[in-house]
Amino acid sequence: MSGPAVAPPPEAERPSPAADxxxxxxxxxxDHKQIARTAMLAAGAFFLAGGVLALxxxxxxxxxxxxxxxxxxxxxLFTVHGSTMIxxxxxxxxLALGLYLVPLQVGAPELAAPRAALAGLWLYIAGGAVIYxxxxxxxxxxxxxxxxxxxxxxxxxxxxxxxxLWIFGVILATAGSLLLAACILATAMRRRAPGMTLLRxxxxxxxMVATALMVLFAFPVLIVALALLWIDxxxxxxxxxxxxxxxxxxxxxxxxxxxxxxxxxxxxGAVAEVFATFSGRRLFGYAFFVGALLLFTxxxxxxxxxxxxxxxxxxxxxFATTSTLLAVPAGVEYFDLIATLxxxxxxxxxxxxFGLGFLLQFLVGGLTGIWVxxxxxxxxxxxxxxxxAHFHYTLFGGSLFGLFAALYYWWPKITGHLLHEGLxxxxxxxxxxxxxxxxxxxxxxxxxxxxRRIADYPDRFATLNLLSSIGAGLIAVSVLVFLxxxxxxxxxxxxxxxxxxxxxxxxxxxxxxxxxxNFIRPLPPVxxxxxxxxxxxxxxxx
Amino acid sequence: xxxxxxxxxxxxxxxxxxxxxxxxFGTNATQVALLGGAGTACVLAALAWWALRAWPPRERVYxxxxxxxxxxxxxxxxxxxxxxxxLGPTLIAVGAGCVAIGAGGVVRELRAERRR
Numbered sequence: 001m002s003g004p005a006v007a008p009p010p011e012a013e014r015p016s017p018a019a020d021x022x023x024x025x026x027x028x029x030x031d032h033k034q035i036a037r038t039a040m041l042a043a044g045a046f047f048l049a050g051g052v053l054a055l056x057x058x059x060x061x062x063x064x065x066x067x068x069x070x071x072x073x074x075x076x077l078f079t080v081h082g083s084t085m086i087x088x089x090x091x092x093x094x095l096a097l098g099l100y101l102v103p104l105q106v107g108a109p110e111l112a113a114p115r116a117a118l119a120g121l122w123l124y125i126a127g128g129a130v131i132y133x134x135x136x137x138x139x140x141x142x143x144x145x146x147x148x149x150x151x152x153x154x155x156x157x158x159x160x161x162x163x164x165l166w167i168f169g170v171i172l173a174t175a176g177s178l179l180l181a182a183c184i185l186a187t188a189m190r191r192r193a194p195g196m197t198l199l200r201x202x203x204x205x206x207x208m209v210a211t212a213l214m215v216l217f218a219f220p221v222l223i224v225a226l227a228l229l230w231i232d233x234x235x236x237x238x239x240x241x242x243x244x245x246x247x248x249x250x251x252x253x254x255x256x257x258x259x260x261x262x263x264x265x266x267x268x269g270a271v272a273e274v275f276a277t278f279s280g281r282r283l284f285g286y287a288f289f290v291g292a293l294l295l296f297t298x299x300x301x302x303x304x305x306x307x308x309x310x311x312x313x314x315x316x317x318x319f320a321t322t323s324t325l326l327a328v329p330a331g332v333e334y335f336d337l338i339a340t341l342x343x344x345x346x347x348x349x350x351x352x353x354f355g356l357g358f359l360l361q362f363l364v365g366g367l368t369g370i371w372v373x374x375x376x377x378x379x380x381x382x383x384x385x386x387x388x389a390h391f392h393y394t395l396f397g398g399s400l401f402g403l404f405a406a407l408y409y410w411w412p413k414i415t416g417h418l419l420h421e422g423l424x425x426x427x428x429x430x431x432x433x434x435x436x437x438x439x440x441x442x443x444x445x446x447x448x449x450x451x452r453r454i455a456d457y458p459d460r461f462a463t464l465n466l467l468s469s470i471g472a473g474l475i476a477v478s479v480l481v482f483l484x485x486x487x488x489x490x491x492x493x494x495x496x497x498x499x500x501x502x503x504x505x506x507x508x509x510x511x512x513x514x515x516x517x518n519f520i521r522p523l524p525p526v527x528x529x530x531x532x533x534x535x536x537x538x539x540x541x542x
Numbered sequence: 543x544x545x546x547x548x549x550x551x552x553x554x555x556x557x558x559x560x561x562x563x564x565x566x567f568g569t570n571a572t573q574v575a576l577l578g579g580a581g582t583a584c585v586l587a588a589l590a591w592w593a594l595r596a597w598p599p600r601e602r603v604y605x606x607x608x609x610x611x612x613x614x615x616x617x618x619x620x621x622x623x624x625x626x627x628x629l630g631p632t633l634i635a636v637g638a639g640c641v642a643i644g645a646g647g648v649v650r651e652l653r654a655e656r657r658r
Contacts, residue, residue: 297553302561
């Protein structure tokens with residue numbers, strides 16, 4: 001069944017009020033594109049703040065016995081760094097990308113429930129502000145790790161207002177993410193253009209659907225867990241007793257593992273789009289990819305207690321099995337991505353390079369994930385720098401590379417201008433060098449017994465820690481190069497046109513940036529998940 | 543528009559399958575409740591969506607105003623009221639006031655939308 005060309009509504013051409021309005025117009029806009037841009041800007045600001053905290057930590061760890069920071073301050077830094085990168089940067093950035101692109105990809109003029117998305121944006125920004133407000137309190141910000149580890153997070157061990165503000169900040173940011181995800185899911189399900197069946201939805205939109213499902217059914221558990229933690233801090237009696245900490249861990253990790261995939265799947269979808277476009281081929285095995293995605297996300301909900309193997313209080317064999325099973329859908333997706341490149345006419349643009357970086361770097365994180373999914377091996381490396389290296393390879397090597405692939409790919413659509421390719425490639429290679437220099441030594445540090453969350457260490461770990469700190473400096477330089485690229489491109493204003501890359505999905509059928517209601521011209525008929533590819537090939541044939 | 547319920551049903555069923563798998567390895571009430579509860583919530587959401595599917599998608603989507611400052615005010619007010627639980631009743635009052643004013647604004651917007 002082919003979908004007919006769809007005429008846009010009569011008011012489609014009117015500009016977004018944010019385009020010529022002031023700050024108020026930008027901050028109160030119900031246009032999904034403007035909401036997403038504001039969310040991306042906020043996420044970017046939090047990324048820079050979290051990065052500065054990481055640099056301070058790496059400065060402390062550059063040599064043993066430096067003690068630039070007190071141990072309490074160091075605890076606060078890694079707590080706020082982790083919280084920033086997860087609650088305030090990567091999750092909102094992933095959702096913001098979906099908020100911008102899903103309505104465009106499914107051919108919708110508007111987001112479903114844009115007011116809810118606007119409220120979500122403000123809850124998220126308020127949450128971030130509240131977490132950072134902790135720095136202004138006498139006790140300092142939360143310092144019980146990004147997971148609010150119980151019993152460390154109890155009033156007796158982490159007294160003061162800062163920890164409570166951390167709890168409220170995380171609750172608010174998570175509630176904001178929930179609203180954004182609900183709007184994305186509703187848009188993908190209810191606002192698709194005629195002809196766009198579920199199995200004609202672009203793969204990025206599918207990954208956003210899967211992401212939204214995980215957000216909707218895992219994030220509320222975190223809100224409950226933290227609300228109970230606050231009550232426990234005020235009145236006691238919630239997480240008390242022998243099983244209290246275990247209960248908190250169950251509730252937290254039921255959120256805490258799916259969130260890793262919330263920060264991963266949108267970028268798998270983005271990289272799939274990038275690979276298809278820059279190899280000049282359709283995505284290989286689309287239906288298998290979508291099936292694997294649903295299996296992957298559902299499995300990711302059932303692996304949470306592999307973070308609790310060493311408690312001895314969970315069914316280790318079950319969680320080891322489900323965690324290892326994740327390799328099956330992951331393998332299908334990797335196979336599809338690599339097969340898409342096979343015999344393609346590859347264009348080595350910056351987004352493509354970041355996509356390749358994502359594929360290879362995440363592989364390191366994924367393979368070491370199988371390692372820690374095995375209880376005997378996990379007992380050895382639990383709470384060590386091995387775990388720090390593993391999750392930084394998934395979140396930095398995976399998600400951040402995927403995010404940059406997505407940013408370089410869709411930047412022309414969002415801003416109407418192209419980023420500088422040369423600076424983009426410098427950014428890419430610096431990120432590869434910096435990322436690996438920072439995080440690879442941590443595998444050896446962890447294997448050799450260096451515990452995580454410590455502000456000082458024995459001399460035998462000095463060389464690898466120094467290398468790691470130099471790498472962190474390189475990452476900082478790479479981020480500066482990206483910011484320079486943005487500044488240069490804003491000044492240069494090289495127009496991108498509607499479709500600078502030869503994209504395959506509907507967002508490339510409209511102007512860059514798109515008008516208020518997204519599409520001025522009638523949409524092309526939707527006969528597959530790659531309607532623009534179909535259109536180009538029909539034209540070539542005729 | 544059956545897509546939403548179908549996706550939720552399939553995903554909820556997968557969560558139930560993973561919950562069922564737990565029984566092969568030995569049960570733990572918390573584990574079963576968490577995963578089974580999520581699966582059940584997902585299936586219930588699918589059924590609720592199915593029941594509501596009679597509501598057609600709104601075609602005149604462009605009636606939502608371009609700006610909705612009251613919505614932002616409601617969100618900020620909610621945040622302030624929540625943080626007020628820690629920082630003092632004054633902030634709760636300010637937050638509640640913002641929510642009330644914002645909610646009034648949203649109601650006005652909704653009425654105006656209906657009049658168009």
